[in-house]
Amino acid sequence: MTAAASPARPPLRDFAIALARAFGGALVFGLPILMTQEMWHLGFVMQPWRLALFVALMFPVLAVLAYYAGFEATVRLKDCVLSACIAYAVGFVAAALGLLLFNQLTLGDSLDKVVGMVAIQAVPAAIGAMLARSQLGQQSEERTEEVRRDSYGGEVFLAGIGALFLAFNIAPTEEILLLASTMTVWHALILCLVSLLMMHGFVYAVEFRGQTTMPEGVSGWSEFLRLTVVAYALALLVAYYVLWTFGRCDGIAFGEQLIRVVVLGWPAALGAAAARLIL
Amino acid sequence: MAEDQTDEARAGQPRAHTPLLEWLVAGLGAGLVLATLGFLIQHSQTRDQTPPAVRVEPAAAVPVATGFLVAFTAYNDGDTPAAQIPIEGVLVGAAGPAERAEITLDLLPARSEMTGGLFFSRAPEAGELTVRALGFTEP
Numbered sequence: 221m222t223a224a225a226s227p228a229r230p231p232l233r234d235f236a237i238a239l240a241r242a243f244g245g246a247l248v249f250g251l252p253i254l255m256t257q258e259m260w261h262l263g264f265v266m267q268p269w270r271l272a273l274f275v276a277l278m279f280p281v282l283a284v285l286a287y288y289a290g291f292e293a294t295v296r297l298k299d300c301v302l303s304a305c306i307a308y309a310v311g312f313v314a315a316a317l318g319l320l321l322f323n324q325l326t327l328g329d330s331l332d333k334v335v336g337m338v339a340i341q342a343v344p345a346a347i348g349a350m351l352a353r354s355q356l357g358q359q360s361e362e363r364t365e366e367v368r369r370d371s372y373g374g375e376v377f378l379a380g381i382g383a384l385f386l387a388f389n390i391a392p393t394e395e396i397l398l399l400a401s402t403m404t405v406w407h408a409l410i411l412c413l414v415s416l417l418m419m420h421g422f423v424y425a426v427e428f429r430g431q432t433t434m435p436e437g438v439s440g441w442s443e444f445l446r447l448t449v450v451a452y453a454l455a456l457l458v459a460y461y462v463l464w465t466f467g468r469c470d471g472i473a474f475g476e477q478l479i480r481v482v483v484l485g486w487p488a489a490l491g492a493a494a495a496r497l498i499l
Numbered sequence: 500m501a502e503d504q505t506d507e508a509r510a511g512q513p514r515a516h517t518p519l520l521e522w523l524v525a526g527l528g529a530g531l532v533l534a535t536l537g538f539l540i541q542h543s544q545t546r547d548q549t550p551p552a553v554r555v556e557p558a559a560a561v562p563v564a565t566g567f568l569v570a571f572t573a574y575n576d577g578d579t580p581a582a583q584i585p586i587e588g589v590l591v592g593a594a595g596p597a598e599r600a601e602i603t604l605d606l607l608p609a610r611s612e613m614t615g616g617l618f619f620s621r622a623p624e625a626g627e628l629t630v631r632a633l634g635f636t637e638p
Contacts, residue, residue, distance in 0.1 A: 372521055397606055401580035401638040405543035412536055446521050450528035456535060473610035475542035476580070478535065 242307065245352020246314035249385070250345035254318045258392040263336035266467050271339055274465050278343050282307050285350050285381060288369050303350065311346030312338060344388055347381065372446070379451040382495025383458040383488035390487045391462045400480040408482045415455075415482075415489040420448040422493035455488035456481055546609060551581035553607060553632035557588070557617075560628075566620040569600075571630055573615065575607045581635035582606050588617040592626040606638060 253259050263271065286303035316338045319325040325334060368374050390396065403411075424443070460481045463469050469477045554574045560567040569588060575581055584604040591597045600617040607613050617630065 372518075376524070394605075397608075398582075398638055401582065401606055401608055405539050405546050409536060409539050409543070412532070412539070416532070442517070445525045445529060446517070449532055450524055453528035453531040456531065471612040471614070472608050475538065475546065476608035476611055478538055478542065482535065482539070 239306075239310065241352045242310045242349035243314055243352075245348040245350070246310050246345035247318070247348070249348025249351065250311070250314055250318065250341060252389050253344050253392075254315065254322070254341055256389075256392055258394065259340065260319075260324050260337060262392055262466055263338070263340040264333045266336075266340075266465070268332075268336070270465050270467070271336060275339050275343065278346070279304055279308070281381070281384075282346055282350055284377060285347070288374055288378060289351055307346040307350040308342065310349040311342040311344075314345045314349070315341035344385065347385055375447060376450060376454065378495045379447075379492035380454050380458060382491035382493070383451075383455040384462070384491070385495075386491030387455070387459045387462045387484055387488040391459070391466055391468065391484055396463075396480055396484050397468065400476065400483050403479065403483070405475075405479065408479045411482055411486055415486050416448060416452050419452055419455075419489050419493040420444055422490075423448070451492045452485075452489055455492045456485045459484040459488045545578050547579050549578045551575055551579050551607070551609075551635050552577040553581060553584055553635065555586055555630045555632055557628065557630040560619070560623040562622075563618070566618055567622055568616050568618055569623055569628065569630065570614065570616045572612050573604055573607060573632065574612045575609055578609045580606065580608045580638050582638035583636045585633040586615060586617070586630065587633050588619070588628060588630040590619050590621065590623055590626050590628045594625065595621060607635075 282304035283300040286300040319337055463480055463484060554576055556572050558570045560569050584607055586602050586604060588600045589597060598619055600619055602615050604613055
């Protein structure tokens with residue numbers, strides 16, 4: 221950390237390149253949601269305070285994400301907050317431009333419609349902007365962040381980000397509601413177990429690039445409990461939170477809510493497992 | 500030999516130093532997952548046991564620009580989800596021919612509720628209004 225003391229403010233050109241990369245990331249990660257029909261309405265149909273809570277909660281999440289996988293190998297809190305602000309700026313602009321381009325936003329639209337539509341789209345775009353450097357950019361600053369990511373907190377946090385990202389992509393679709401009603405409870409139970417096994421297999425059994433090797437002397441059960449089960453529980457919580465934010469649980473009996481959560485929990489679990497491998 | 504020992508010492512490190520916090524988080528995670536499984540098993544005992552039974556409760560009519568709005572809440576008292584449920588409102592005896600309004604609810608899970616509204620041109624209070632579900636398909 222002493223050796224990798226954050227460099228003085230990068231020259232303007234570097235910042236422009238980083239910003240362009242962030243836009244690239246925002247588009248790549250934001251596009252599936254930008255082109256999902258339900259998302260055009262959700263922004264102004266959902267309860268405004270839930271949207272506000274979501275946008276506000278994502279700010280500290282982005283700041284922590286900056287620590288693990290941001291534009292710069294930042295150390296200081298100030299830099300992380302700054303990175304989160306930039307990611308949101310890029311996210312909002314990318315979302316607004318995308319919606320304008322598709323003629324979903326027009327200049328005569330009411331302010332509450334514009335704010336709702338753009339704000340909900342800005343969140344995945346901002347995550348994409350933040351991840352752009354980690355995924356698309358140069359690998360030179362990777363080492364310090366790699367070390368941070370390998371900590372327990374880092375692994376769990378990134379699993380949560382992966383879960384959030386995939387859950388957010390799939391939660392707005394009607395298919396989740398339909399699947400949960402078509403499946404029996406036994407299907408849901410088996411899906412739970414499959415999700416758990418799949419997460420564990422993804423990370424430890426299948427030969428993936430960037431695969432985490434299980435440290436010797438640590439029992440498989442310990443790893444399963446400390447990482448896989450925790451990541452799955454987190455994936456379920458994230459899935460529930462996203463469904464609740466979109467109003468997909470309102471008026472629904474708890475048992476039925478839970479089936480929806482488990483259905484969305486499957487992609488969320490995949491995202492959580494994949495995040496640990498890819499990021 | 501000396502190398503073996505260092506290896507062993509290094510290998511033993513993570514287990515010896517697994518912090519309490521990690522075990523607490525693990526316990527919380529296991530608790531959540533087990534609670535989910537437990538609740539689902541309990542839920543499986545009742546789900547699909549009784550057919551969909553959709554009860555519609557209309558609220559008091561509210562005057563709107565084009566007439567009157569009757570908001571309603573549809574409850575599924577059964578243990579089976581229902582889909583494509585036509586909700587019909589019929590207003591008779593309000594000084595004129597019977598008036599009919601209909602809307603279709605996409606999906607109503609078991610033991611859940613959903614809200615909607617029907618429009619009428621005349622005041623429902625002046626006549627007799629019945630709102631009911633006509634049927635359903637299985638999703």
